[in-house]
Amino acid sequence: MENKITVREILSLKNKRKITMLTAYDYPIASLVDRAGIDMILVGDSLANVVLGLDSTTKVGMTEMLHHAKAVTRAVKQALVIGDMPYESYQINPEESVKNARRFIDEANCEAIKLEWFDRCLEVTKEIIKAGIPVMGHIGLTPQTADKLGGFKVQGKDAEAARRLIEEAQELEALGCFAIVLECVPDKIAGIITKKLKIPTIGIGAGINCDGQVLVINDMLGLFERYTPKFVKKYLNLSPLILKAIEDFKEEVIQQKFPAPEHSFSIKEEELKKL
Secondary structure, three states: OOOOOOHHHHHHOOOOOOEEEEEOOOHHHHHHHHHOOOOEEEEOOOHHHHOOOOOOHHHOOHHHHHHHHHHHHHHOOOOEEEEEOOHHHHOOOHHHHHHHHHHHHHOOOOOEEEOOOOOOHHHHHHHHHHOOOOEEEEEEOOHHHHHHHOOOOOOOOOHHHHHHHHHHHHHHHHHOOOEEEEEOOOHHHHHHHHHHOOOOEEEEOOOOOOOEEEEOHHHHOOOOOOOOOOOOOOOOOHHHHHHHHHHHHHHHHHOOOOOOHHHOOOOOHHHHHHO
């Protein structure tokens, strides 16, 4: 496809300009994100929270992720689409990770996958990359294993933890990851990691020093009201606007103002008389 952004192009953007990434989970939103010229679209496992109403990203699986990834890739003409590996697909059973990663490419037409750091992360990442599938890493706060990190907290706040994050990033780069998400990492630590790596870093709650930024689309549009992380900027608050439109519809139906003649179809009087 012409003008389709590639992994190679994402790599080439480091030190040239900031990289943009947003999540998307369906056709209409993915189409808008793509038309806006966003570099990468992540079909994130945040789907669990912001679309499906679940309380943890660990509760979404391959069936749901592939379903939504297919919708996104149908819409996208330019952005690099990345499928987010759900918890069950590589952490519970690492031996199945390559097969599951391949499904994002072959069945959902994604161009890459993302996976979060966990105990066997390096082993799994190595096997997926060896299979020819581009991998985006993810370190810092890793929501799928947040319970092991003391909850949803900033990571790398002391020297030892920060050094560990730097090492993780370097190890992922050495294996061949094309980019790494840094989530909830102190801005200066994210800056150190960014300078040490030859591959781009994508920040979410990691400050201005990363090579790019990502947000969950439902957060930035004000469509998820359960909670708003500190790192989110609401560029639009759609929820009250949508609620008002629905309330107006309800009222107009009750008062018989909708549908109006311009929303209705007619039949010729002579045809009506024949009945």
